[in-house]
Amino acid sequence: MASRILIVFLLVFGINGYAQINHPKASPLAIAEQEVGLSKISVKYSRPATKGREIFGGLVPYGRIWRVGANESTKITVDTDMTVMGNTLPKGTYALYAFPEASAWQIVFHKNISHWGDGRRNYDPKEDLFRVNVKPQNVHHHQENFLIAFDSITHNSTNMNLTWAKTQVIIPFIVDxxxxxxxxxxxxxxxxxxxxxxxxxxxxxxxxxxxxxxxxxxxxxxxxxxxxxxxxxxxxxxxxxxxxxxxxxxxxxxxxxxxxxxxxxxxxxxxxxxxxxxxxxxxxx
CATH class of the missing domain: 1.25.40.10 (Tetratricopeptide repeat domain)
Structure with a gap:
């Protein structure tokens, strides 16, 4: 009898001891999707807030890899081959990273999608598909939560805009x-x-x-x-x-x-x- 009670105790309290509370995330998950002609771009990312903090050059240090959001690495999926600033982006899913600087950013399309966050020491530049250089712009409004959105949409192109606080970078996509x-x-x-x-x-x-x-x-x-x-x-x-x-x-x-x-x-x-x-x-x- 005592052994049965012990088993029940372990099953109930032992398992619950490892359970985690399902709580709201500080940086909630979001998905940005956009049709471009007959093609589609989908981005899965998390949206951290500024909360009065200095963002670029502060919370997000210059010259260091950034996961382009929070939590897991940001994933971008294209369902057909596209072109990004002269580089071929084949159909598939990629991790999206950035190396922000005050006057220029490097945006990275990375083939290894298994890393958590920015990959830390596991990130290998040799696994980059390609990098593009973009200039950050100042925006007049304050963007509290990091935002990835698409604009300037035609049958053949769109711009992916990354906006947070008062900074925005624009990455053009072209599809045939x-x-x-x-x-x-x-x-x-x-x-x-x-x-x-x-x-x-x-x-x-x-x-x-x-x-x-x-x-x-x-x-x-x-x-x-x-x-x-x-x-x-x-x-x-x-x-x-x-x-x-x-x-x-x-x-x-x-x-x-x-x-x-x-x-x-x-x-x-x-x-x-x-x-x-x-x-x-x-x-x-």
Whole structure:
């Protein structure tokens, strides 16, 4: 009987003796994600606060490796190959480190993601994928918690901004979305050749100001398969105008306007009216 009580005591109090309290973290975990064209960047990091402290050159010493946050090392994942300031960043996950200085920072994309924090003595520069040099900037507002965010987003690029206290560094990313889109267009036209498929391919080319002749071919195919729609004719008019065929552009815009008016699409009516007027003025010159 005594042995049973001892076993129960060890199971209950022994295990609980090693348990940890689940408490709020001083530097809470965050994930920053951003789509760039057909690609995505994801950053998992912790967000320490200034709490009235001097940050860079103080809490974060100059010239020493920093984990770009707190707790675990910051991890960045890209789901396609990208370019960072002339360096190829292959698809995958990397530890993100920094060596801050007053006038310049080195940002490190590191292949070893197993280190806790900055890796301490286990950090090996030979395991860096590459480093880039960036200049810190002063910001007017005070950023209390360290923040990683994305801005200046296009189909082909974005800036990753690291901001804390009154300091910000900006790291530009570039992705070849057009190459991905050409593969996607070819795949969908082969496997799913519907009116909407041709229209979306044409609209992409028109928006990116690329290969207007092919865009027009796709739009004609979309109209052949899907019939008249105000948005097919709307994009067709824009492409024809870019090709310098203003008579055809006006005709297409008038078709788009008529259908849009019947459907109560006031915005498209106004846009078509504006373009028709502008293109008629071009023809008069």
């Amino acid at each position: 979305t057009h190459a991905q889109m050409e593969i996607e267009i070819a795949k969908q036209i082969t496997e799913n050749p519907k009116a909407q498929t041709y229209y979306e391919a044409a609209r992409y080319l028109q928006e990116q100001e690329k290969d207007y002749e092919r865009s027009l071919e796709y739009l004609n195919k979309a109209l052949e398969l899907g019939g008249d729609t105000y948005y097919f004719h709307r994009v067709k008019s824009l492409v024809e105008a870019k090709l310098g065929d203003y008579k055809s552009a006006i005709a297409s815009a008038e078709k788009s306007l008529k259908i849009a008016d019947e459907l109560g699409k006031d915005e498209f009516v106004r846009m078509n009216q504006k373009n028709i007027s502008a293109w008629k003025q071009v023809l008069k010159k």
